[in-house]
Every structure is written in structure tokens, then in C-alpha cells.
Amino acid sequence: MKVSLKNNAGVIKQAKVGFSWTTFFFGLLPALFRGDLKWFFIMLIAEIILGSFTLGIGAGIVGIVFAFIYNKIYIRGLLEKNWRPASKTDEDILKQRGIYGTVNSTSENKEEISE
Numbered sequence: 001m002k003v004s005l006k007n008n009a010g011v012i013k014q015a016k017v018g019f020s021w022t023t024f025f026f027g028l029l030p031a032l033f034r035g036d037l038k039w040f041f042i043m044l045i046a047e048i049i050l051g052s053f054t055l056g057i058g059a060g061i062v063g064i065v066f067a068f069i070y071n072k073i074y075i076r077g078l079l080e081k082n083w084r085p086a087s088k089t090d091e092d093i094l095k096q097r098g099i100y101g102t103v104n105s106t107s108e109n110k111e112e113i114s115e
Contacts, residue, residue, distance in 0.1 A: 017099075
């Protein structure tokens, strides 16, 4: 399933929701190709550390774990960079998955605390 996100300039980007098959098969490369360098390096460090202690098995486990969570992490990162759902349908999908409502509520809480 895909959702469309739009930034303030009107650029639309599609992001997949749910299990990341590309992360499952290619590990940290999807993060690199998406320009998500922060999570690329986090995955790289985790794979190096866990893989070195477990003869590579830990790196595979890191890949499997990130396959379940990376798309959600990526969409939350876009939402924090002021990307918004392009339509009501996209917004509903993100709310059902617990992605969109949580980012907005944390930013609202920050505004309340700063007042």
C-alpha cells in the first residue's frame, strides 16, 4: 500500500506503508537510495556491531527487524520535515497505522510546553 505526501512547495512523494520488502532483501540500501542517511548509518552500525559478534547472523536479524519498521520510520521522518498527506484517504491510512496522529500530537505537545 502506498500513500502520497506533499510538501509546502507542492512536490508529491509516494511512500510505501507496512512491511518493507526492499529492506528485507537489500538491507540498508533502500535508506541510502531514499536519501535517508541518518537511518542508513544507524542500520550500518547496528549490522556491523551485531554481525561482528555473531559471525554475520546478527546483521541478518537487524535486516529482518528493520524490514518491519523502516517504512514507518521513513514516513514519520517525512512528516517531521513538514510533508503532509496529499489527500484525506492518505491521511486516513496513516492514522489507521498510527503514524500520522502520533507526529501531530507530539508537535502540539511541544507547542503547549513552550507557551
